[in-house]
Amino acid sequence: MQIDTPECVLFSGPGVASDGESPHQPADQLLTAGNGSTTASVLLVDALLVDRVGDASALPEHVVIVATDERATAALGRRAELSLAGIADRAARRAMIHAACQLAIARFAVTTSEAEFQELSGIGIGLMREHDRIALLRLIVARCKRLTKSDGAGLLLASQDEDGRQWLRPAVYDFDSIKGELFDPSVRHLVDDTSIVGHATLIKQPVIVADAYDLPPHALFEMNVEFDLRFGYRRRSMLVVPMVDQLDRVLGLLLCVNRKTDPDAKIRTKEDADRYVIEYTKREVRLTRMLASLAAVAIENARLYAQIERALDGFVEASVSAIDLRDPATAGHSLRVAALATRLAQDIDRKADGPYGDVHFTPAQMRELHVAALLHDFGKVAVREDVLLKSKKLPPALWERIDARFDLIGRTIELECCRTRSRASAANVDAELAARLNELERFRGIVRAANEPSVLDAPTASELLVIAARTYERPDGTVAPYLTSDELHYLRLPKGTLDDRERAEVESHVTATREYLSNIPWPDDLRHMVEYAYGHHELLNGDGYPEHLTADEIPIQTRIITVADIFDALTAADRPYKPSVSVERALEMLRAEAATGRLDPELVKIMQESSPSVR
Known part of the structure; x- marks a missing residue:
């Protein structure tokens, strides 16, 4: 493995002569680069250069400034870490410059470590926030490429078949030099020592390859050239790092290919690789291992989050089934209201004008609305069956x-x-x-x-x-x-069919809905769901129940559920206590309600515009 040692570059003006052993670079390169310097640097400043240096605030923090004469020393003061003024002995001056280089190297290492820490911290936060599995895997690969300055990167996930054999399946590949789909989802690699990815999985350690076409004699794995031949590519340097969880299980691998000196270079031939590709160093191994640890945690969190979502979805489905069993006459009502509310929200999302022209729903908000609509009648489980199912005036x-x-x-x-x-x-x-x-x-x-x-x-x-x-x-x-x-x-x-007492009992289902659902520890992206479901019988003019809220107090999600609920109640053919009406008649009745200030007229208008989709 190549050992990474920061190089120290000396910069000076034309008035400072080199000692012959350490050539100087023109100071203009450093002064014009500003904060763009990417190596340990020492700036030798004499009387001719001191005015250009100014207060040194434009220079990178890791640059060490050395005054070379009395005027520069006086002018720079504390801004110069070292001074060569009055030192005539060449060996002594060389020792001072060497000390300045050591300081610059140490300072550059600290600055680089801080930058890497900040970047990894940002990556970790970003990974923890992403719960969508595919988006998460793509984000991990993109960050891996950027951290290691690689032409390509990939992520493979581990699995086990019914016979107990371990396999690796490619999940995401991303190469600068290759466009289009890079792998067949049905492809998988057996975990053994014949491939670099299988070998890394078995030993649970990073594997670094300097040249994929010139493997060391002791290597157990072989180079498979099929990928290069298929895509017109040339692999040279490779880095494979396992993603290991807290139970020491390999969840998958991060694969880095062709660390580049030029981010815009395309690596398609041996000549391209000779010109642009360099080996992976300890730095890339360290960063990728940290990224792999973060990725393993994030993938496990995403898996657990998906399990929680499935459990919640199962609970919601079971709740809807319980409501349907409690009131067979309205079976399917909750599903229809949820579907209608979702379509209405999608129609709002597509509108570019009108009162809701700037209203847009994120996928999480759309899901929250859908769940609220599914559970809006959950409290009916607390209503007596003889009241809930009452189809005539007389019990x-x-x-x-x-x-x-x-x-x-x-x-x-x-x-x-x-x-x-x-x-x-x-x-x-x-x-x-x-x-x-x-x-x-x-x-x-x-x-x-x-x-x-x-x-x-x-x-x-x-x-x-x-x-x-x-x-x-x-x-x-x-x-x-x-x-x-x-x-x-x-x-x-x-x-x-209901008298005042029975009607109050039925209307109490919204309060029961809130009481039951509020006792469930919903995830943050469903934190408003109970509020939306609770208010679905509120009306904009305050005539609704149970809180008699007015327009300013009723969120758009609740208004959507209210309109969808009334529309389905009017058009549903499964109500034993009333006949259904046509879609046209239902829309006419909704418009009348909107005209009296009870319903949102814009929502009714949007529903009317999309009426073919609500049939």
């Missing part, structure tokens, strides 16, 4: 009681007529019986019609009072009304 038990009572009243009427048959003509009795039974059936029909969730008209409401005022004699001799007060209470509901 089922009350209707069955009324129906049985009317049957009993019919038998009672028949019995009464039989008793009076002996005291009156049979024809009159039969006529009275038929009339009373017909009336009873008419009453039953009125009750049955009133029990439907339609709007109750005034005549029917009046007739219900008449029916409730009628009485009959029970078998025990007591007198009871045709309709009890609680039955009349439900039948006289002006619309819908």
